[in-house]
Amino acid sequence: MLAKRMEQVASSPTLQVGLEAARLRRTGVEVIDFGAGEPDFTTPEDAKVAARAAIDANFTKYTANAGIDELKAAIANRYRVDYGVEYPAQQVIVTAGGKQALYNTSMALFGPGDEVVTHSPGWPSITEQIKLAGAQAVSVRTQAADGFRILPETIVSALTARTKGVILNSPGNPTGAVMPESDLAIIADEAASRGIWVVLDLCYERLIYEEIPHNLPKILNDRMPERTVLTGSMSKTYAMTGWRCGWVIGPAPVVAACGAIQSHTTSNVCSISQRAALGALGGAQDCVQEMLEEYRSRRDQAAEWFTADARIRLVKPNGAFYFFPDISGLLSPGGISTSAEFAQELLQQAHVAVTPGEAFGAPGFLRISYATSLEQLREGIRRLLEFINTSDRIPRLKPRPAL
Numbered sequence: 001m002l003a004k005r006m007e008q009v010a011s012s013p014t015l016q017v018g019l020e021a022a023r024l025r026r027t028g029v030e031v032i033d034f035g036a037g038e039p040d041f042t043t044p045e046d047a048k049v050a051a052r053a054a055i056d057a058n059f060t061k062y063t064a065n066a067g068i069d070e071l072k073a074a075i076a077n078r079y080r081v082d083y084g085v086e087y088p089a090q091q092v093i094v095t096a097g098g099k100q101a102l103y104n105t106s107m108a109l110f111g112p113g114d115e116v117v118t119h120s121p122g123w124p125s126i127t128e129q130i131k132l133a134g135a136q137a138v139s140v141r142t143q144a145a146d147g148f149r150i151l152p153e154t155i156v157s158a159l160t161a162r163t164k165g166v167i168l169n170s171p172g173n174p175t176g177a178v179m180p181e182s183d184l185a186i187i188a189d190e191a192a193s194r195g196i197w198v199v200l201d202l203c204y205e206r207l208i209y210e211e212i213p214h215n216l217p218k219i220l221n222d223r224m225p226e227r228t229v230l231t232g233s234m235s236k237t238y239a240m241t242g243w244r245c246g247w248v249i250g251p252a253p254v255v256a257a258c259g260a261i262q263s264h265t266t267s268n269v270c271s272i273s274q275r276a277a278l279g280a281l282g283g284a285q286d287c288v289q290e291m292l293e294e295y296r297s298r299r300d301q302a303a304e305w306f307t308a309d310a311r312i313r314l315v316k317p318n319g320a321f322y323f324f325p326d327i328s329g330l331l332s333p334g335g336i337s338t339s340a341e342f343a344q345e346l347l348q349q350a351h352v353a354v355t356p357g358e359a360f361g362a363p364g365f366l367r368i369s370y371a372t373s374l375e376q377l378r379e380g381i382r383r384l385l386e387f388i389n390t391s392d393r394i395p396r397l398k399p400r401p402a403l
């Protein structure tokens with residue numbers, strides 16, 4: 001009945017958790033939601049003021065399909081200031097979030113017969129979009145023991161004669177891993193020598209907690225500007241997920257191809273959202289730092305709470321706003337046997353929504369978003385620990401032997 005391509009594509013599992021939590025809430029249950037992949041902060045005032053002004057000025061019609069010139073220039077300027085990379089505004093296209101930026105890019109660059117190397121645990125849309133483009137996704141596994149670092153040699157050894165591109169996400173969802181410049185340099189040198197595209201998903205670029213040199217755009221630009229594509233978004237940095245505003249920056253033919261795809265699918269990003277994005281980019285940037293500091297203190301505090309049970313093995317994330325603990329020590333063949341089942345029971349019994357690792361290609365893990373208040377984190381983690389201690393389907397923690 002459906003098109004053949006649908007045999008391969010699944011709908012977004014990360015959005016599913018939110019739906020299930022919302023369904024429970026509608027029945028009157030007080031759910032703590034750690035599933036959300038979005039900031040709990042409000043959109044900055046500068047964006048809201050600009051949006052209201054756009055409505056009042058009747059700026060409510062189609063815009064150029066690649067976006068309004070002022071916004072493209074503001075995005076290019078941000079990358080100039082933040083990373084020292086030079087792009088003219090014509091090499092920027094405004095998209096409906098980072099998701100459409102990555103989708104347009106995959107559709108523009110990849111097709112049947114191509115392999116595209118990426119990494120797992122990773123954001124599921126990247127592999128699904130590669131498949132939608134008709135290409136084959138090749139995922140390189142990162143390990144908790146390495147802090148989920150994307151080891152450059154693993155990427156390099158996954159390259160074949162059919163590899164057309166590499167898509168990297170840093171800081172990473174769901175792991176929070178931040179790619180050091182030196183690792184990307186190794187991948188870029190190899191990609192440049194083979195003429196392979198490198199697409200960088202920088203959606204969480206302003207959410208980095210540690211001093212890890214992260215001028216990834218410059219690393220690529222210095223080595224292979226003609227094969228570099230950068231995607232970014234207003235969503236996480238400015239708490240603007242609902243406005244749907246992101247971008248692709250890259251060589252002119254790629255940006256033109258993304259524009260052609262967009263011209264036949266969604267046309268332009270909502271005119272009001274574009275003005276809002278312009279307002280946020282041109283406004284005071286203190287809010288970005290304030291949000292980062294708040295996420296940092298939540299991360300540090302909540303990581304401490306998880307230490308109550310050593311079977312929750314947590315790597316403290318360096319970026320983004322997710323914990324990605326290994327909970328395989330809580331699973332057993334006779335009890336709760338998978339992280340998907342764990343997440344299901346946790347939601348039904350303790351009313352805490354988390355995303356199982358299966359959604360990111362990593363069974364045995366959970367993604368717990370800390371883009372929620374400290375009070376919610378405290379209560380949600382309390383419920384989670386209580387669930388672990390009281391469920392008769394989870395082995396009891398063995399008492400420490402007496403000395």
Ligand SMILES: Cc1ncc(COP(=O)(O)O)c(C=O)c1O
Pocket residue numbers: 037096097098099100123169172173201203232233234235236241245246
């Ligand atoms: C790794 C990653 N890339 C891109 C996106 C796209 O976000 P948006 O379309 O809201 O910009 C997300 C959203 O969760 C993400 O986690």
